[in-house]
Amino acid sequence: MIEIRDLVKEYPTEGEAVRALRGLTLTIADEEFVSIAGPSGSGKTTLLNLIGCLDTATSGEIRLNQKLVSGMTKRELASIRRESLGFVFQSYNLIPVLTALENVALALELLGLSHNQVQVRARAALAEVGLKGLEDRLPGKLSGGQQQRVAIARALVKNPAVVLADEPTANLDSKTGEEILKLMRNLNETTGTTFVFSTHDKMVMDYAKRLVLLQDGQIIHDERRGP
Amino acid sequence: MQQIFRLAVRNLGRVKRRLVITAAVIALGVGLFIWIDGFVLGTSRQSETNLITYETGAFRIVSKQWWEERDFMPLNDSFHGYEELMTRLKNLGWHTTPVVEFFADVIVTDGNLILPIMAVDFTSLDSVLPLTKHLVAGSVPKPNHAQAILGSWLAKDLGLEVGSEFVLQTRTREGSYQTLDLVVSGLVTTPHPAINRGRILMDLNLAKEVLQLDHAVTSVVAAVFNPYAIEQEAKRALAALDLSPNLNLLSWKELGADAVASAQQDQQQTAIMVVLFSLMAAVGVANTMLMATYERIREMGILRALGLNSSELRLLFLTEALLLGFLGSAVGLLLGVVLNAYFVTQGLDLSAYVQQVDVGYRLSGVVYSAWNPPAMVGSFLGGIVLAGVASWLPIRRVVRMTIVDCLRHT
Numbered sequence: 001m002i003e004i005r006d007l008v009k010e011y012p013t014e015g016e017a018v019r020a021l022r023g024l025t026l027t028i029a030d031e032e033f034v035s036i037a038g039p040s041g042s043g044k045t046t047l048l049n050l051i052g053c054l055d056t057a058t059s060g061e062i063r064l065n066q067k068l069v070s071g072m073t074k075r076e077l078a079s080i081r082r083e084s085l086g087f088v089f090q091s092y093n094l095i096p097v098l099t100a101l102e103n104v105a106l107a108l109e110l111l112g113l114s115h116n117q118v119q120v121r122a123r124a125a126l127a128e129v130g131l132k133g134l135e136d137r138l139p140g141k142l143s144g145g146q147q148q149r150v151a152i153a154r155a156l157v158k159n160p161a162v163v164l165a166d167e168p169t170a171n172l173d174s175k176t177g178e179e180i181l182k183l184m185r186n187l188n189e190t191t192g193t194t195f196v197f198s199t200h201d202k203m204v205m206d207y208a209k210r211l212v213l214l215q216d217g218q219i220i221h222d223e224r225r226g227p
Numbered sequence: 228m229q230q231i232f233r234l235a236v237r238n239l240g241r242v243k244r245r246l247v248i249t250a251a252v253i254a255l256g257v258g259l260f261i262w263i264d265g266f267v268l269g270t271s272r273q274s275e276t277n278l279i280t281y282e283t284g285a286f287r288i289v290s291k292q293w294w295e296e297r298d299f300m301p302l303n304d305s306f307h308g309y310e311e312l313m314t315r316l317k318n319l320g321w322h323t324t325p326v327v328e329f330f331a332d333v334i335v336t337d338g339n340l341i342l343p344i345m346a347v348d349f350t351s352l353d354s355v356l357p358l359t360k361h362l363v364a365g366s367v368p369k370p371n372h373a374q375a376i377l378g379s380w381l382a383k384d385l386g387l388e389v390g391s392e393f394v395l396q397t398r399t400r401e402g403s404y405q406t407l408d409l410v411v412s413g414l415v416t417t418p419h420p421a422i423n424r425g426r427i428l429m430d431l432n433l434a435k436e437v438l439q440l441d442h443a444v445t446s447v448v449a450a451v452f453n454p455y456a457i458e459q460e461a462k463r464a465l466a467a468l469d470l471s472p473n474l475n476l477l478s479w480k481e482l483g484a485d486a487v488a489s490a491q492q493d494q495q496q497t498a499i500m501v502v503l504f505s506l507m508a509a510v511g512v513a514n515t516m517l518m519a520t521y522e523r524i525r526e527m528g529i530l531r532a533l534g535l536n537s538s539e540l541r542l543l544f545l546t547e548a549l550l551l552g553f554l555g556s557a558v559g560l561l562l563g564v565v566l567n568a569y570f571v572t573q574g575l576d577l578s579a580y581v582q583q584v585d586v587g588y589r590l591s592g593v594v595y596s597a598w599n600p601p602a603m604v605g606s607f608l609g610g611i612v613l614a615g616v617a618s619w620l621p622i623r624r625v626v627r628m629t630i631v632d633c634l635r636h637t
Contacts, residue, residue, distance in 0.1 A: 054532060054630045075536045082534020093529050093634060097241040110534050112230055154533075 002028040002051060002162065002194070007060035009046050009217075020046040022217040023060065028196060028210075030161070033188045035208030036198045042214040044198035045166055051196065052085055052164045053077040065161060082110055086155025088165035088184075088197070092147040094139040100126060100150045101135035107158050125157035126150070129183060145176035149183065156187060165197035169204055181207040231539055235546035239554075242519075249515040249614075250555035256508025257559025257610040260501060261603050262566040262596070267497045269571070269597035270590060273418075274490055277589035279457070281419035283482035284355055284448035285321075286461040288312060288468075291475050293445055300328050300343060302400040305443035306474060312447055319467055322450040324351040327434050329445070331397035333427065335385045342381075344395065344427050346434030355450040358415055358422065365389035365413030368430050374412035378423040387411050399439040407437055420591040486589055505609075512555075513617035516548060520621035527625050528633025537626045544622045545615060552614025556607045563603065570596035 007024040010017040020043045028034055036044045049055040050062060053069055062069040064084060069077070086107075087093075094103045105122040113121070126135055129149040139147050148168060155163045165184065169177030185207055188195045197204070205211055213221035239246060279285065289297075293304035305327065313323045327346040332339050349367050353359055359367050359376065368374035377387060387393060388411065395407045409429060416423055435441070449464070451457060458478055465476045480487055527540060535543070574593035625633065 049631055052532070054634075075538075078531070078534050078536035078539075080534075081532060087532050089634065093525070093532070095526050095529060106530075107533050109230060109234065110530075 001030055001063075001065060002026075002196070003061070003063040004047075004051070005061045007047070007050065007062065008058045009043070009050060009055070010058045020217050021050075021057075021060075024214075024217065024219060026212065026219060026222075028194060030194055031188065031192045032194050032196075033185055033207075033209040034194075034196045034212060035205050035210070036196060036212050036214060037200060037205050037208075038214035039200055041216075043217040044200075044214055046217075047214070048164050048166050048196065048198050051162070052087060053080050054087075083158070084161045086158065086160040086163040086193075088148065088151045088155050088163060088168045090167040090170045092139070092144075092151045092171075094147055094150055094154075096139050099136050099138055100131060100142065100146075100153075103139070103150055104154045104157050107154050111158060121157055122153075125153040128156075128187070129153045143176075144172050145179060148172060148176075148180050152180070152183065152187070156191065156193065159191070160193065162194045162196060165195065167199055168197055169199070169201060174203065177201070178203065231543050232546055235543055235550060238543075238547055239550050245515070245519050246551065246554075249512065249519060249551055250558060252508060252511040252515055253552055253555025253610045253614060254559035254562055256505060256512070256613075257556050257606045258562030258566060259508075260505060260606045260609075261560065261563025261599075262570070263497070263501055263504075264599055264602045264606070265563075265567040265596040266570055266575075266594075267494060267501075268599045268602075269595050271490055271494060272597055273594060274486070274589045277417075277419040278483045278486050279451060279479045281356055281358060281417050281422055282486075282589065283479040285451045285457050286464065286476055286478045287326075287446045287448050287482055288470065288474055288476050289446045290473050292473070294475055294477065300330050300445065302327070302329050302398070302438055302440065302445070303402075305400065305440055305445045307441070307443050308471075309444045309447050310442070312468070312470075315468060316447070316449060316464065319464060321464065322351070322354040323447050324348055324355040324450075325431060325444040326446050326448055327431060327438070327440060327444050329397055329434075329438065331395040333385070334394040334396060335387060337386060339396075340385070342425055342427060344397070344429060344434075346429050346431045348431045349428075352428075355448050358417060358426075358428065359413070361415045361417040362413045363416045365411065368412045368428075371430060371433050372412075373407060373409050373433060374430070375409045376413045376415055376428040377411055378426040379414040379416040380420075380423040381425055381427070382411065382414050389414060397438070399437070400443070401439055405437055416591075418591055419589050421589065423591060509613055509617065512613055516614065516617040517621045520544065520618060520625060524625055524628070524633050524636040528628075528630050528636065531630045531633065541622055541626055544618060548614045548618035548622075549611055552611035555614065556610030559610055560603065560607050563606070567596050567598065571598065 004024060004026045007021050008019070009021040010019050024047065036047060038044050050057050057070055060070065064080060069080065098106065101122055104125050105118045108118040108121055123135060126132060129152050131146060131149050131153065134142065134146065139150065142150065169180055172180060181204060184195055187193065199205060209225055211223045211225065212219055290304050290306045293301060296304060309325050313325065316323045325348055329344055330341055331344045333342050349359065363379055368376065382388060391411045393409055395409060397405055399405050461476060461478045468476065470476060530540060574595040576593050577590060578592045
């Protein structure tokens, strides 16, 4: 479960500090499939970065599975990222010199698993996202949709509690984007992993089971939808 | 820790271009350092050996006055009783030979030249200063004959050859002018350039007679007794001899102070050159490491997002840098060994150069490099440390960036 209370994030600038989030409060239950939507500059990416322990809040609280993240040391935050969180980025963020399999395996190697375990689980994760047979391809030899599938496999392979996806379909054509969304939703239903993704795309919002709309760093609409 | 090391090893082989460029810079620096250092050491040792073997001997006994006025080689500061000294030294195990050195005007058909003349006892000379072993033409002067051996380069400069005649004009011990007609009986080409360039050897007894020296000589030269402990042996001889107060026992270092100083100066210059070269290599390595680190900022962001903490990231990149340094240093060591091995066995022929220019070193002909294991180990380790140090600052800077900034980096 993700519990956010009075979350504020300010970015210092030369003049007045820019407030990206203005006292945001939100709770996301386990196994939810949540879309954080809103126009550019509404604070979607900032919120995801804070939930994902990639950045620290100016004030307020974030709890992940009852653990208070705010105030944790960098080492503790790294540990949370390693064990409990998976990321899918808009620009895939795969390591270009690693093959699809090596990119996925990396997340497991950091957990200290044996070579055999890493290989078996990484191959299975790639097969699950429909990339069987493409394990040895470098990211540069894969299409945008295939790269995003590798990123999803990398995020899911360690069985995290939460997968955070920042504009996961923004760099993809609508057909491929839809396939990715179907895949994410299917994985949410089969694995029970919580998915939180940001978007400003109407089609993407339609796939969400819960839609949270942001504007100027505040929630203006929070709607749960049917299955 | 094991995980980080495994990742580092794998990362190293992933970008071969970066690996090759950085390792090549380190290898070049280490290899050239080993070669230059070996060459400098080799020339220095060879120069020292030639100085002792052909010029100074292990030590000499001279009068204090003669040593003070050595630039003029005054005959009136020669000393008597050298035979007894030689006997005592012989009893102590030293080979010795008496020498008279003086300046003379050497007159040949085309002109004249003031040169140092060395009058020697040819029967005992070679056991102390093996000059006549290097005869390239003619023969050793017969006892009491007006004959001389010349350095081959000097003979060429003066237009003399075996059988040619020339005249020496000098002053006797009492100061009166004396002229002596000499015939070139032989020519020597030794490994010592100053001998080849400016040495004239003549018979000692003849010199004593014409220079009115009676039984005096200007020095007694002792051969090397123990090449590994010349200084200690000289001290031992000095203690045993109980020399009269007007005599000095001078070691080869004192006798060849100019050569030692010149060699030291050259070594310092070479050391400066090596340091500058190493600095250039260091800048090269630092630059490639800097580029290699900065082009991986996004990758560092991804690794941190996947859960690698700052210490682990620093350790990962430092391990990579040290492995790269190890690889470059190993190749450099191999390169240096191969380069140096060639110059240790084949040497570098400097004869054409040293005939024209006096470089201070007592070297002529082929110069050989030497092996210097401590410097080789030092440069090998230095290459590794350099790679680590060069990567440390950019890594530290990247680790200080936020993960979000790393991920946005293009």
